Amino acid sequence: MTDLLRIGASGVRACQAALAVTGDNVANADSENYVRRSLSLSGAPAGAGSPFARDTIAGSGVIAGAITRAGDSLKTNAARVAAGDHERFAARSDWLSRLQDSVTGSALDARLGGFFDAGVDLAAAPTSTAARTIFLDRADQAASGFAALGGDLARLDADIGSALAATTAEINAVTTGLARVNDELRRTQSGGAAANGLLDSRDALLAALAERVRVTINEGARGAVTVTLGSGGGGAVLVPGSGSAVRIGVRDIGAGPELVLDPTHSAVAVRLPASGSLAGLIEAQREVAAARLAIDALATRFATSVNDWAQQGSDALGDPGTPLFSTTTITVTAGAANAGSAGIEASLADGATPAPDGYRLVRDALGFTLARNDGTASVTGAGTLVLDGLTVTPRAGAKTGDSWRLDPVGGAIGLALRPIGPAQLAVADRYVSDASADNQGNARLVARPDASAAGFAGTPPLRITVTAFAAGIGSADISDPATGTVLATAPLDGSFVAGTGFGFSLSGVPAAGDSFRLLATGAGSSDNGNARALALVRDATAAGGTLETSLDASLAGIASRLAETDRLAETAQGVRDDSARARDAVSGVDINQEAAELTRLQAAYRANAQVIAAARDMLDTLLGIAR
Amino acid sequence: MTAINTRAAHAAAVARLTGLNRAADAVQEQIATGKRLTAPADDPIAFTRAAVVRRADTAATATQRGIDAASRRLNATDVALGGISEIVQRARELALQGSNGTLSAGDRGLLATEVGELLAAAASLADTRGSDGERLFGGAAANGPAYAADADGVLQWQGAGRAPAVVIDGASVASGIEGPDAFGVNAATTTGVPAVTTVTSRDLFATLTALRTALAEPDDTKRDLAMTTALGEIDGHVTRLATARATAGARLARLESETERIARTSLAAQTDLTKLESLDLTEGIARLQRLLTVVKAAQASFVQTSNLSLWDQLR
Numbered sequence: 056m057t058d059l060l061r062i063g064a065s066g067v068r069a070c071q072a073a074l075a076v077t078g079d080n081v082a083n084a085d086s087e088n089y090v091r092r093s094l095s096l097s098g099a100p101a102g103a104g105s106p107f108a109r110d111t112i113a114g115s116g117v118i119a120g121a122i123t124r125a126g127d128s129l130k131t132n133a134a135r136v137a138a139g140d141h142e143r144f145a146a147r148s149d150w151l152s153r154l155q156d157s158v159t160g161s162a163l164d165a166r167l168g169g170f171f172d173a174g175v176d177l178a179a180a181p182t183s184t185a186a187r188t189i190f191l192d193r194a195d196q197a198a199s200g201f202a203a204l205g206g207d208l209a210r211l212d213a214d215i216g217s218a219l220a221a222t223t224a225e226i227n228a229v230t231t232g233l234a235r236v237n238d239e240l241r242r243t244q245s246g247g248a249a250a251n252g253l254l255d256s257r258d259a260l261l262a263a264l265a266e267r268v269r270v271t272i273n274e275g276a277r278g279a280v281t282v283t284l285g286s287g288g289g290g291a292v293l294v295p296g297s298g299s300a301v302r303i304g305v306r307d308i309g310a311g312p313e314l315v316l317d318p319t320h321s322a323v324a325v326r327l328p329a330s331g332s333l334a335g336l337i338e339a340q341r342e343v344a345a346a347r348l349a350i351d352a353l354a355t356r357f358a359t360s361v362n363d364w365a366q367q368g369s370d371a372l373g374d375p376g377t378p379l380f381s382t383t384t385i386t387v388t389a390g391a392a393n394a395g396s397a398g399i400e401a402s403l404a405d406g407a408t409p410a411p412d413g414y415r416l417v418r419d420a421l422g423f424t425l426a427r428n429d430g431t432a433s434v435t436g437a438g439t440l441v442l443d444g445l446t447v448t449p450r451a452g453a454k455t456g457d458s459w460r461l462d463p464v465g466g467a468i469g470l471a472l473r474p475i476g477p478a479q480l481a482v483a484d485r486y487v488s489d490a491s492a493d494n495q496g497n498a499r500l501v502a503r504p505d506a507s508a509a510g511f512a513g514t515p516p517l518r519i520t521v522t523a524f525a526a527g528i529g530s531a532d533i534s535d536p537a538t539g540t541v542l543a544t545a546p547l548d549g550s551f552v553a554g555t556g557f558g559f560s561l562s563g564v565p566a567a568g569d570s571f572r573l574l575a576t577g578a579g580s581s582d583n584g585n586a587r588a589l590a591l592v593r594d595a596t597a598a599g600g601t602l603e604t605s606l607d608a609s610l611a612g613i614a615s616r617l618a619e620t621d622r623l624a625e626t627a628q629g630v631r632d633d634s635a636r637a638r639d640a641v642s643g644v645d646i647n648q649e650a651a652e653l654t655r656l657q658a659a660y661r662a663n664a665q666v667i668a669a670a671r672d673m674l675d676t677l678l679g680i681a682r
Numbered sequence: 683m684t685a686i687n688t689r690a691a692h693a694a695a696v697a698r699l700t701g702l703n704r705a706a707d708a709v710q711e712q713i714a715t716g717k718r719l720t721a722p723a724d725d726p727i728a729f730t731r732a733a734v735v736r737r738a739d740t741a742a743t744a745t746q747r748g749i750d751a752a753s754r755r756l757n758a759t760d761v762a763l764g765g766i767s768e769i770v771q772r773a774r775e776l777a778l779q780g781s782n783g784t785l786s787a788g789d790r791g792l793l794a795t796e797v798g799e800l801l802a803a804a805a806s807l808a809d810t811r812g813s814d815g816e817r818l819f820g821g822a823a824a825n826g827p828a829y830a831a832d833a834d835g836v837l838q839w840q841g842a843g844r845a846p847a848v849v850i851d852g853a854s855v856a857s858g859i860e861g862p863d864a865f866g867v868n869a870a871t872t873t874g875v876p877a878v879t880t881v882t883s884r885d886l887f888a889t890l891t892a893l894r895t896a897l898a899e900p901d902d903t904k905r906d907l908a909m910t911t912a913l914g915e916i917d918g919h920v921t922r923l924a925t926a927r928a929t930a931g932a933r934l935a936r937l938e939s940e941t942e943r944i945a946r947t948s949l950a951a952q953t954d955l956t957k958l959e960s961l962d963l964t965e966g967i968a969r970l971q972r973l974l975t976v977v978k979a980a981q982a983s984f985v986q987t988s989n990l991s992l993w994d995q996l997r
Contacts, residue, residue, distance in 0.1 A: 085689050155722055168737045172744035179748035181846050182824055183814045487822045487843025492862035493869065493883065574842045579825025581816040583846035590849060603737060611730040614722030621723065632697070636690055643687025650992035 058115075059670035065116030066663030069096050072119040074656045077649055084644040088259035091644050092251060095120040121246025124254060126642040131258070132272065134638040135265035136286075137631040139330040142266045144624035146335030147342075150215055151617040154343055157211060158350075158610050161204035163197075167357070167603055170197040174589035177482055181583040182371075187477035194361075194379055195472040201354040202384075205467025208347045215340045219305045219312065222267055222333050229264045230282065230293050230300035236260060237279040237297065245277050254278050264293075268303075269328035285328040291316050305337065311344060312337045342616065349609045351466030357602055358382045358470055360592045367504060368481025368585025373578035375504070376481025376585070377473070383409060384469045385445060390458040397453035401461055405473055407444020413462040414445065418453040425461075483576045484584030486515055486557060491570045496524070498565035502557060502573050510553030511543035519559070520570040521547065529565070536572065695984045702980060706973040709966060718961045732958040739951040742944045745850055749937045749944075751813075752848040752857035756937070759818050759859055760930045762810040766864075766886070767923045769804045773797060773890055774916045780897045781909045787900065794897035801890040805829055805837055808861060808887075819861035821845055828861050829887065837887040838868065850940050855933055864926040866919060889915040 073094045083089040099115040173186075173193035180186040236257045243250045257278065264270055264282065271288040273281040275296045284290035284303075294300045304318030314333070315322040327334055362378035370376055385401045399416060403409060412428040425440040425447050426433030434440050439448045445461070463469075486502035500519060511533060518536040522544075523529045529547040534540060545552045551560045559573055576582055592602075599605035712718060722729040779785065780793050808819050808829050816824035822843030829837045845858025866885040872878070884892065889912055896908035 087689075152721075152723070159722060164733055164737070168740055172740055175741070175744035175748050175849075178846065179751035179848060180814050182816050483822065489821060489841075489843050489860065489862075492860075492867045572842070577823060577825075577842070580822050580843070581814075581820075581824030581846055582822035582843055587847065587849050587854065604734070607730045607733050610722055610733075611726045614726035614729060617723040618726055632694065636687075636694065639687035639690035643690050645686050646688045647686075647992045650996060654996065 057670075059673070060667060062114065062116035063663050063666030063670055065099060065118065066666060067660060069094075069117045069119045070656055070660040070663055074653070074660065076122055077652045077656060080644050081646060081649045081653075084646050084649070088255050088262065089644065090251075090255060090258065090642040091125040092122045093125060094122050122248065122251060123246070124251055124642070127638070128274065130634070130638040130641055134631070134634040135262055135272075136269070136330065137627065137634040138262065139265045139267075139269050141624065141627035141631040142332040143330050143335040143338075144620055144627050146218075146332040147339050148335075148617065148620045148624050150211070150218075150336070150339035151342060151613065151620055153211060154208075154339075154346055155610075155613050155617055157204065157207040158346070158613060161200050161207065163200045163204055164603060164606055164610075166193075166197045166200035167606065169193045171589060171593040174586055174593075177480075178583040178586035178589075181482045181586060182579065182581045184477050187371075187480045187482070190480060191472065191475070191477060197357070198380055198470045198472045201350070201357070201467040201470040204350055205347070205354065205470075208343060208350060209468065212340065212343050212347065215336055215343060219333070219336050219340065222336060223304050226264065226267050226333065227300070227302045229260050229267070230302075233257065233260045233264070233280065233282060233294045234298070234300040237294065240277050240279045241297065243277070250278070265331065267331045268333045269330035284325060286330075290328070291323070291325050305333075311341050342613065346609060346613060347467075349605075353602060353605055353609070354467035354470050355382065355465065356597065356605075360595060360602075361589075364585070364589060364592050365481050367485065367588065369483045369485045369576040369580065369582075370481045371478040371483075371579060373576060373580070374479075375485060377475060377479060379473060379475070381405065381471050381473050382465050382469050383463050384471065385409065386462050386464050386468075388460040388462070390460070393454070393457040393459075395452050395454035395457045397457065398450045399459055400448045400450070402446050403463075404444035404446065409443055409445055409463040411463065413460065414442065414447075416440075416447055416449070416459040416461060418449070418455055418457040420455060423447075423449050423453075482586045483580040483582035484588075485576060486559075486573060487576050487580065487582050487584075488559070488571055488573045491572075494569040494571075495566035496521070496564050496569045498561050498563035498569060498571075500559055500561050500571040500573060502559035504557050505551075505553065506556060508553035508556060508558045510555065510558065511545065512555055513542040514555070515557075515573050515575040517542070517573045518570055519545075519561075519573060521561075521565040521567055523567050524565050529567070531561075692988065695980075695988070699977070699980055699984065702973060702977045706970060706977060709970045709973060712961045713963065713966045713970060716961055716963070717959050719959050728958045732955055735951050735954045735958070739948055739955075742948055742951070745848075746941065746944050748848045749850065749941055752846075752855065753934060753937050753941075755812050755818065755845075755857045756930050756934050758810065758812055760927060760934070762807045762818060763859070763864060763923055763927045763930065765807050766804050767920070767927070769800050769807070770886065770916060770919050770923060773800050773893060774913070774920070776800075776897075777893055777909060777913050777916060780893075781906070781913070783902070790897045794894045797890060797894040797897060801887060801894065804890065805887060808837075808865060817841065818845075818858055819864060821858075821860045836868070836891065837885075839865075839885075848937075855936055855940075857933075859926045859930055863929075864923060866922055884915055886919045889919060 073096065076092050076094045080091055096117050097120050099118045170190075170193045173190040177186045177190045236253055240250065240253050240257065243253060257280065261270075261272060261280065261282075269285055270293060271283045271286055271290065273283075273288065273296075275281060279296055280294065281292065281296045282294035283292050292301060293303070301316055302318065304315050304322070305312050306315050306318060306322065307313070313324050314327045314337070315324050317323065327337060358380040359382075362380055365376040365379045368376040381403075383403065385403050387399055387401050389398075395418070397418075410427045410429060410431075414425055415428055416423055416425050419435075421435060422437035423440060424433055424435045425442050425445075427442070432442060434442050439446060441447075447461070484502075485504045488500040488502055490499065498521075502515075513533065513535065516536050518534045520532045520534065521529060522532055524547060527548065531545050531547050532541045533543045533545055535542060547561055547565070549560065549562065551558050561571075594601055597605075599608055711720060719725055719729055719732070776793050776797055780790055785793075809827050810818045812818050814824075817826070817828040820826070820828035820841035822845070823841045826840055828839065828841050830840050832838045839861045841861055844860060845856050847854035847856045862885070865887065866889075867883055868881075868885050868888050869883045870879050870881045873880070892908060893912040893916075896905055896912055899905040899908060
């Protein structure tokens with residue numbers, strides 16, 4: 056009877072423990088990373104029947120074994136990998152869409168188009184001050200569009216850099232946490248509530264790690280894990296089975312960002328595993344760097360070709376045109392260790408060429424010193440300092456020892472409209488020419504400046520008189536119209552006849568005796584030759600097509616990579632959700648299942664209690680006989 | 683048997699509802715803006731194509747403004763040339779009257795006065811300005827008078843170069859007629875020792891001046907000779923003016939046909955843009971309706987299934 060009593064008691068105890076586990080499962084039904092527990096029950100071993108251990112007749116009841124965590128390590132790993140893949144595309148998509156927004160938001164294509172269209176309007180009204188002012192405004196808009204986009208992309212680059220730093224910091228925190236959990240796991244008896252709780256934390260940390268970077272996980276004794284970078288387990292070890300974690304970092308030594316191990320001591324570059332948000336961020340940063348390069352190249356090409364164009368013409372005062380755009384600006388970076396709060400203002404004079412190595416401004420006991428970084432020149436003073444056309448005005452609040460770096464930057468950021476007035480816009484050609492109304496042929500004379508031309512001497516005004524012409528070949532006298540003196544004789548075969556700093560060519564068919572005047576464009580000319588030539592700048596093709604089609608191609612490239620990333624992200628999300636569902640089907644809590652379990656265990660509990668009651672009744676009966 | 687993880691099932695249902703709402707929101711935005719493409723990534727190829735078409739259309743609009751300006755200039759030129767043609771016709775009538783030997787010196791004096799007036803009127807028309815204040819007959823030299831009297835009091839062309847041209851798809855059309863092309867040139871050759879200067883051609887103003895002088899000439903023989911020369915020159919000027927007006931007219935016609943072509947191209951560009959960018963509204967609204975129906979059904983089924991629980995049955 057005492058056997059029966061003991062069996063019943065063990066059953067009640069086991070059911071109680073199992074009910075507690077079920078209650079725990081229900082309570083944690085909504086906890087993330089909680090893995091469903093179950094209690095394994097087994098029959099208690101009977102005695103051996105030896106003199107020291109009695110052989111029981113009916114068994115010794117039940118004992119509650121270890122609490123096991125449901126879970127399929129393969130499915131869990133698949134879910135982790137899928138989550139990492141999705142995070143990679145999600146991060147890339149997020150930053151690429153910001154890149155796309157920056158490029159479309161700058162409206163650079165509309166600004167460039169507006170600039171060239173204003174050139175057409177200028178050609179239609181070459182003497183109109185309104186048309187010239189509008190053209191300058193459009194030029195300003197195009198330049199500021201480039202500068203704003205360049206600034207946006209630089210900020211985007213810096214933002215991704217911060218996101219990368221934050222992600223590596225998170226990864227390092229997670230791996231450090233994992234190393235600590237490994238230590239705890241080794242000290243804890245497995246199967247208990249404490250060990251199971253540690254395993255839950257371990258899985259949570261592993262999931263967080265796998266979202267950020269692709270890792271391979273090897274589970275050792277008592278659930279301690281070894282984590283290696285990449286897939287296949289052959290990569291660098293991030294968390295060893297015992298010992299402390301290895302930190303990672305991201306550095307950029309010129310060839311784009313790369314992943315390094317142990318960045319602060321002995322940095323070792325490792326191959327970037329193509330999964331996790333870290334990979335997505337690094338890929339996005341490469342895209343942004345490529346876009347910056349393309350926009351900078353485009354800005355430089357735009358400025359160079361438009362400046363060349365402007366210098367080919369003649370302005371409203373009759374002077375040769377000056378460049379429209381300045382291509383360099385100065386960026387100010389305050390020293391990281393500055394104690395004071397002073398800001399400084401820096402501006403570059405029009406046409407100044409700053410030293411390529413940049414400058415350094417230091418607050419010292421005497422005032423401020425502005426020096427070239429190559430050490431070839433410096434100025435010292437208390438207030439505004441000027442060096443190489445660079446004007447620096449420090450504001451109040453600087454402390455001795457504070458320093459600032461001033462760097463010249465070109466590309467998109469450096470582009471700006473020079474301070475020129477409507478009259479200084481080179482709308483007209485440098486030279487105009489006309490044919491005598493008595494000419495018998497239909498030839499036209501076109502002259503253009505050519506700095507390298509070194510032919511006949513003499514400057515416009517000139518008269519060119521055809522002396523002979525037959526079968527496409529002839530000759531002409533070049534004479535001074537005032538005196539009639541013949542300065543030179545030139546062969547006529549349609550080719551460029553070089554003068555000094557300029558030249559002309561004759562197109563069409565002249566007749567002998569035809570004469571042409573070649574004049575320097577005077578002030579207030581209504582010629583629109585140079586304005587018309589702006590169309591050539593617009594249509595000029597280089598690698599990637601015209602300026603505008605190159606811009607379109609850059610944007611289309613970003614857009615198609617974004618579209619591709621979005622599609623991949625969508626697929627990866629499907630895979631992630633499916634694999635997460637497969638994992639959760641094993642390790643998650645189904646409250647309906649728990650309800651059924653609870654009902655079953657309650658019944659079992661009642662049955663075991665009944666066994667105890669039966670044993671008591673039997674004992675009572677037996678004791679009643681003796682009475 | 684696969685267990686259904688309560689939390690995951692709940693999260694998945696919520697994610698599905700969110701996805702449906704996002705899709706409905708995207709369609710709603712397309713309907714509100716009327717555009718199928720809201721960002722380049724929606725369809726990079728169509729977006730690039732649309733950018734090219736839009737740019738070409740804007741450039742064509744700018745070209746059209748250039749054509750309009752050139753047309754205004756050419757029309758003004760044509761009006762001025764018309765006025766001068768009438769003046770020349772009147773001068774021709776006066777010259778014919780003056781050739782009549784029966785006229786008295788006083789009558790010829792009146793004719794000479796009228797020729798002087800005609801000369802002034804012609805000189806004033808030759809200095810006509812365009813809308814930006816530029817001289818229509820000055821070529822590229824626009825800020826000074828097209829004709830000015832030289833030291834001898836003879837009007838000389840002061841212009842230089844050619845009138846500004848408008849470029850239409852690479853071909854350029856000049857927007858004006860230069861003074862010498864419309865009114866002729868003054869030319870003379872000097873030969874022999876001692877130098878003898880022979881006038882080889884006279885422009886309109888020199889001819890009118892010569893006519894006025896001839897009418898005042900008392901010597902009959904000299905007058906007859908000068909009148910004959912002047913009449914011959916006037917006939918030449920009439921032809922030259924007619925040619926200049928025809929040239930201006932031909933350029934105007936060319937600009938007119940380019941205007942029509944640009945209008946047609948612009949229409950085609952708009953059609954292209956509509957095809958590339960615009961949303962088929964009927965299709966869009968139907969899609970939105972379908973999505974909203976699915977959203978409602980999903981919400982209802984979510985509420986129904988999450989209400990199903992064994993716990994309700996435990997008493």
